[in-house]
Amino acid sequence: MRNVPASHAQSSDSADRALKLHDESERNPGMPLRANEIASIRVNRSAVERRAATIPTRRTVKKEYQAAWLLRAISCIDLTTLSGDDTPGTVERLCAKARRPLRDDIVDALGVRELDIKVGAVCVYHSFVETAVRALEGSGIPVAAVSTGFPAGLSPIAQRLDEIRASVAAGAREIDIVITRAHVLLGHWDALYAEVRSFRDACGDAHMKAILATGELATLSNVARASRVAMMAGADFIKTSTGKETANATVPVGLVMARMIRGYEAESGYAVGLKPAGGIRSAKSALEWLIMMKEELDDRWLYPSLFRFGASGLLTDIERQLEHHVTGRYSAANRHPMV
């Protein structure tokens, strides 16, 4: 992509850096917007799609390696419920699963009890933040709240900012904001930057994931531009989708966002996280995303500090695959405690 310097060859201490989870000094402070460079960012869709298509065909993981990768995938899940009919009961159930994402017998058979595998976070609407915080007490699992008039993000700006502050006050340590798609479609980069910047300020110490709603941005070039503006405005993560758009997290979109993250780090020195959300339901697809992170970025993006899946059903399929690894038999969903 134009005007974005190359990333440097990955340093060997990347794994060490990955362990510095949520270290405040690592947070992306953003940088001043250079609006004139945004419009010139161009992404070649066909070329991106060709690369995306070969990511799962150039790499695969098998046996013990696959099991380890799948466990890592679990640790990167933002276990999510965002339904209109959510109740405290369903949220509590989700939190219980977040604490114990794998059946005990599978954990033991894999010999990973001491790893204390947990999901990355639990993600809910503002109304359920307190419920979730309570349910997760002592687990160390953060609560993330979707905010700013999710999913359309078109409520008055004051309300959106208030919503962020309210969720943070209720105990949310992560806030998933949505951008105004119109700013991207109209090329109003100043407005987009100001919006995301104001959200970031409202978040305070809570980490901010900027949902780009890529399914509504029309082109990969727009995805790249919106990614860059969101990072310049201080996003800790950029996230593909609300899960409510007709097109969710696709590998080509993720590839473009990953490349923008790479360019941004090369330029600013700050690593920004990526969160694909919506449509990732199979263990195979989760591996594909992890492989892409390792290949296009590096191992730091295989930890929840820089990578999350926004998903719920995904966990069940991963559990089934891990059971298969343990038993050699294909498993059924009903054998695993539901989300």
Next chain:
Amino acid sequence: MSVATVADLYSSAVLEFGPAPESDGPARAWLAKHGSEFSHFIGGEWVAPLSGERFESMDPSTGKSLGRVAQGSAEDVDAAVKASRAAYPAWAALTPHARARYLYALARTVQKHSRFLAVLETLDNGKTIRETRDIDVPLVARHFYHHAGWAQLRDTEFPGYSPVGVVGQIIPWNFPLLMMAWKIAPALAAGNTVVLKPAEFTSLTAIAFAELAHEAGLPPGVLNIVTGDGSTGAALVEHPDVDKIAFTGSTEVGRQIRRATAGSGKQLSLELGGKSPFVVFDDADLDSVVEGVVDAIWFNQGQVCCAGSRLLVQEGIADDLTARLRARMEKLRVGAPLDKSMDIGAIVAPSQLERIQGLVKQGVDDGATMWQPSWACPADGYFYPPTLFTGVSPSAMIAQTEIFGPVLVSMTFRTPSEAVALANNTPYGLAASVWTENINLALDIAPKIKAGVVWVNSSNLFDAAVGFGGYRESGFGREGGREGMYEYLSAPPIPAMPVPRTARAKAQSPRPSKSSIAGPLIDRTPKLFIGGKQSRPDAGGSRHIESTTGELLGEVADGNRKDIRNAVEAAHAATGWPRMSGHARAQVLYYIAENLGARAKEFATRIGAMTGGDGAREVEASLSRLFTYAAWADKYDGAVHDPSIRGVALAMHEPMGVIGIAAPEEAPLLGFLSLVAPAIAMGNSVIAIPSQRAPLAATDLYSVLETSDVPDGVVNIVTGARDALALVLAEHDDVSAVWYSGTNAGAAAVERASASNMKRTVTKGIALDWFHARAEGDRFLREATQVKNIWIPYGE
């Protein structure tokens, strides 16, 4: 080695991919079934080499033998050609539909055994299983499907065309199965029978395929496989009962084949080497460019004739791109080709590895900056890491030589025109990539690069519907698509010219022609016509031209090699002509006809005097011919192919460039114009040698051309000793094609000499009845053009 625990793997600093081997069981079982000893496949049977000689075929990733393959002798080749010849009549007599069923069966066979073929190919060649599984084998199946279609449609789409006969095919080791499919699918679809010689390093998949094809019911003798080294290939090339040779391989061997077949009448198609440019403009999507480079030069270990091996980068972004490339190279994985997580497999053979090592060393010694990733290749087997040279000058040996390995050389340019100049600064012309987000720039540059395939914002895309083949010393002929089918078909015959009148009784001095007034005729000796001017011949000599009755009709300039040299320079200076629209060129051709028609009587008389034939009829036919090619000038369209991507491939008909023509002896005006007109109609410039015995019709044309708005240099006419002049043209490295009408010995000399720059030659079917209705049209236009396929993926 103890198996790592899941917990250890999870907790390690880096999450490793771990091993992911594809099973080689079925392929090993097949090798074992044959006792690891293979024979030729001739006439539907295994035939042991007459000499009893065999050689080892090796897995280059381990250096271990996979089995022993037969060394074919001239006798073995002869047996295969005989079997092929015996099978030919029945195969050629089948209905198109019946042949289509066989081709369809071959396509299905490939699919039904796809994994076995992929694994065997990986074992034998060393390329990764990802490539054989996802690229080679699917393309092989696609090729047979596509050509099952051509088999079905042959008689409706190529009416009057017939198969060539017995075809000898020689393929390289870099894509053993795919090159086999590219060769045999169109050959069989057209109705030919085949003797195929696989490469010495990689014979196994061809043997396996022949076995499967036989099981699928292909009649014995239709497809024969003779294995062996270069000497086996040479025996096939030299076999007198082979009607056509199709070869893919190095330019050097292509040259040998061109020389060896000169004068034999064998048809030839050659797909040779390359040093293909990969041009990156500063508005390109650079991260996608990086992946494009991976697909270009780190595909198949860089052992790809069309590999984008010369990276030309706009200067302002060069450092940025280099940094991105190095970061990407660090992530490439080289190792066991059957491992599903490898990007780069083994180099095919130790000799090839040594060649790569030697060339890289020379590049370093020459002062270029060499960069390789920090990791090491496996020590067992023959591996070489991805390598990037920067700071390379066009004069460096590594910038000019085809390395045929995972080695990329990078250079910078400042402007689009400099990019084109650098891209074309090579004897080759196989393929090119152009990267820019500006469609105006992409579609401006693509036609300017001398290459048979241009990929816009992509690299190494292939499809059976899209012709593949080179310009310049990358060979001639196309594989795939309609253009590829013509390589295996003979155009409907045109009768030969009626036997020429016997020459006058010799040994008498020509009599001067009578004048009606007192005193001598005013001397009117035409000079040469070069660059739009009538210029004196270099040697200052002239030749007598006599009538059929021995009368002196006049004299013409006696041109020599320097005149040819000057004419070629003049032809190249006519740069505006190919850029003119077909409509504009048509008007020039009509104008020639108009001005010739105004002098019809004079030309008729002249022709009658020179040949004793019906001059008026010849002039009339000439006018019609000019009209034909004026008509074609704006109608010989290319095609838009529909490859298996979201995008199009534009098959553009581009002029050859500068064509040398030795015009027929007979029909001195009609024959001359029948060759010159299609050439210039398509945008070529020509150097034409008129009929040696009757050149005056052509020299009389000077003033017609001068008054017909023909731009200077488009038509150059050099009179003189035909064969000597034609040979100068054939030897000239800045001439793209030579069409020769003359003696068999002259044709052989032209073909032999053409090997210097691998120019296309036409020597057959030019001594024909030029008055015949079929003596014009697409067969000539095809020779006047070369197909460039421009791949344009799209989508925003």
